[in-house]
Amino acid sequence: MSPDPLEGLKERFTELDWHLSHGQEVVRVEREQLLEFATAAQEAGFDMLADVTAVDWYRSREPRFDVVINLLSMSHRARLRILVGLARDDTVVPSLVPLWPGANFAEREVFDFFGIVFEGHPDLTRILMPDDWDGFPLRKDYDTGAVPVQFKASHKVS
Amino acid sequence: MTDKGTIEPDPSLPVEELDLWVSGTEDSEWDIYPTDEGAQTMQTEETEFRFREQRGTVVTADEGDEYDFDDGFVDDERMIVNMGPQHPSTHGVLRLQLELEGEIIRRTKAIIGYLHTGMEKTAEGLTFMQGPTNVTRMDYLAPLHNELCFSLAVERLLDIEVPPRAEAIRILMTELNRISSHLVAMATNGMDIGALSIMTYGFRDREQILEFFEKTTGLRLNHNYIRPGGVAADLAAGWRADVNEICDNITSRLHDYDDMLQENPIWTGRTRGIGVISADECRAYGITGPTLRSAGVAWDLRKAFPYSGIEKYEFDVPVGERGDVYDRYRVRVEEITQSVRIVRQVAEAMPKGDYRVDDRKITPPPRHRIDESMEALIHHFKIFTEGFRVPPGETYVAVESPRGELGCYLISDGSGKPWRMHTRAPSFYNLQALPMMMADTVIADTVATIASLDPVMGDVDR
Numbered sequence: 001m002s003p004d005p006l007e008g009l010k011e012r013f014t015e016l017d018w019h020l021s022h023g024q025e026v027v028r029v030e031r032e033q034l035l036e037f038a039t040a041a042q043e044a045g046f047d048m049l050a051d052v053t054a055v056d057w058y059r060s061r062e063p064r065f066d067v068v069i070n071l072l073s074m075s076h077r078a079r080l081r082i083l084v085g086l087a088r089d090d091t092v093v094p095s096l097v098p099l100w101p102g103a104n105f106a107e108r109e110v111f112d113f114f115g116i117v118f119e120g121h122p123d124l125t126r127i128l129m130p131d132d133w134d135g136f137p138l139r140k141d142y143d144t145g146a147v148p149v150q151f152k153a154s155h156k157v158s
Numbered sequence: 159m160t161d162k163g164t165i166e167p168d169p170s171l172p173v174e175e176l177d178l179w180v181s182g183t184e185d186s187e188w189d190i191y192p193t194d195e196g197a198q199t200m201q202t203e204e205t206e207f208r209f210r211e212q213r214g215t216v217v218t219a220d221e222g223d224e225y226d227f228d229d230g231f232v233d234d235e236r237m238i239v240n241m242g243p244q245h246p247s248t249h250g251v252l253r254l255q256l257e258l259e260g261e262i263i264r265r266t267k268a269i270i271g272y273l274h275t276g277m278e279k280t281a282e283g284l285t286f287m288q289g290p291t292n293v294t295r296m297d298y299l300a301p302l303h304n305e306l307c308f309s310l311a312v313e314r315l316l317d318i319e320v321p322p323r324a325e326a327i328r329i330l331m332t333e334l335n336r337i338s339s340h341l342v343a344m345a346t347n348g349m350d351i352g353a354l355s356i357m358t359y360g361f362r363d364r365e366q367i368l369e370f371f372e373k374t375t376g377l378r379l380n381h382n383y384i385r386p387g388g389v390a391a392d393l394a395a396g397w398r399a400d401v402n403e404i405c406d407n408i409t410s411r412l413h414d415y416d417d418m419l420q421e422n423p424i425w426t427g428r429t430r431g432i433g434v435i436s437a438d439e440c441r442a443y444g445i446t447g448p449t450l451r452s453a454g455v456a457w458d459l460r461k462a463f464p465y466s467g468i469e470k471y472e473f474d475v476p477v478g479e480r481g482d483v484y485d486r487y488r489v490r491v492e493e494i495t496q497s498v499r500i501v502r503q504v505a506e507a508m509p510k511g512d513y514r515v516d517d518r519k520i521t522p523p524p525r526h527r528i529d530e531s532m533e534a535l536i537h538h539f540k541i542f543t544e545g546f547r548v549p550p551g552e553t554y555v556a557v558e559s560p561r562g563e564l565g566c567y568l569i570s571d572g573s574g575k576p577w578r579m580h581t582r583a584p585s586f587y588n589l590q591a592l593p594m595m596m597a598d599t600v601i602a603d604t605v606a607t608i609a610s611l612d613p614v615m616g617d618v619d620r
Contacts, residue, residue: 122205
């Protein structure tokens with residue numbers, strides 16, 4: 001068994017903010033460094049991209065968005081979580097589809113719900129919401145209140 | 159941070175100019191857009207990556223692909239057809255676009271979202287106490303796994319341990335749930351291929367398990383039984399006899415089903431060598447569960463990252479060799495056998511004690527205490543009106559659901575409701591396997607392939 005993939009990554013990226021969250025390894029990476037870090041993580045043995053999601057810290061933190069990437073190493077039984085902060089007026093982050101093709105659906109989902117653009121994604125369209133939907137529902141300033149139902153003929157019914 | 163530990167909005171941060179529509183800010187006229195599904199439609203001319211993805215050759219790109227959409231194509235021979243969303247064999251509302259050349263499928267595109275109900279947004283409006291009622295509706299064939307995953311995440315943020323009896327009940331219920339889910343997978347797989355007898359048998363045996371669930375939790379589906387802090391109620395009287403009867407029944411009947419299917423030339427002819435996927439493709443696409451194991455990877459979260467004390471019980475992880483429909487069927491049958499093994503061990507060694515944590519801030523007091531104690535009444539009222547507060551933090555918890563890695567990413571801001579709850583749905587990722595499985599197979603095998611993947615659209619769309 002090859003050495004722990006986290007050790008090598010920690011040595012190589014010492015300047016990053018590594019911390020434990022309830023026993024899980026978390027690292028905060030700058031957007032510009034994400035592709036370099038993700039490539040290194042894949043080479044170190046994180047062979048599966050478990051999940052991509054995002055968090056909206058509206059009016060609570062700066063920067064406003066966190067993109068959360070959960071990596072899994074099946075050969076080493078290890079997990080690693082990458083957080084990438086994004087400002088509200090510049091929600092662009094490099095896509096991980098070239099490294100893990102399975103990021104495709106997950107990144108489309110994040111785009112759909114948060115309006116975060118994944119640069120280099122081959123097919124960045126809405127996935128769960130209708131194509132013509134307005135707004136990004138999982139943002140905190142998107143109200144859960146009364147949303148008019150977007151049926152084509154709804155305005156004709158009185 | 160305030161003294162209560164919650165994250166309060168920072169007044170110095172701006173209220174942002176909204177560049178998107180929010181209810182209450184709209185003009186009186188609501189714009190009706192025409193439905194435009196152009197972005198979702200499979201195009202005859204695609205960009206290279208999208209083409210390779212719909213062809214299922216992203217991972218195997220270097221090995222060369224003789225099929226080329228520019229080259230030597232007679233347009234009359236090519237046809238793009240829609241399958242679903244209203245199609246009985248798509249297991250709900252899955253829509254597939256298939257590019258056909260005669261009877262051969264060349265490209266596949268899965269279009270989802272027809273069952274989207276915004277459960278992750280809903281979760282932000284429910285307390286941690288109410289959370290399981292929401293997540294249990296996601297994967298409706300394995301509701302207890304959803305509840306377990308959410309509850310484990312909340313408990314990790316609370317930093318509490320549940321009593322041994324609660325853990326054992328959780329394992330008992332989720333493993334029974336795995337059996338019932340795999341029985342449905344086997345039944346619907348047979349039904350789609352035309353083996354209708356196995357459909358009736360599979361649902362008959364599942365019924366027995368659902369009856370036990372109803373006796374224990376009060377409901378056949380959407381139990382809201384596993385909750386943060388333990389389980390909702392103790393096992394009903396006579397549970398051990400019921401469980402033993404279920405185990406005996408399933409074991410003996412599985413032999414019958416093996417006699418019926420395993421060497422059946424029609425069944426093997428329709429399933430062997432169909433819908434093949436390799437281990438590398440599974441890793442690249444995040445495909446987990448029986449699909450990954452059928453490709454020969456012995457990966458099971460119950461072994462890799464044990465939860466709820468499942469490491470105390472003996473069981474094996476069955477794997478396949480070829481990664482085809484037949485292997486996925488065999489892996490599920492073997493997993494039923496292993497789950498029966500676990501259930502028997504749990505029933506044998508069920509610990510005595512409380513079935514939830516004895517912390518009145520997290521779990522409600524016993525019913526009889528409410529009549530006697532003012533304090534118990536207050537606790538009961540507080541828990542059911544405003545719930546309990548969870549310290550700020552974030553965590554990701556994954557359990558092995560019948561479909562693969564079911565994860566829950568949970569963030570608390572210190573209040574009684576989650577700041578963010580995200581579910582990593584196994585079916586959502588597994589669906590990306592369809593183009594790889596279906597390229598260059600005949601259209602008659604499509605239904606067998608979809609059924610062997612066992613997608614639950616409630617899980618995909620959430």
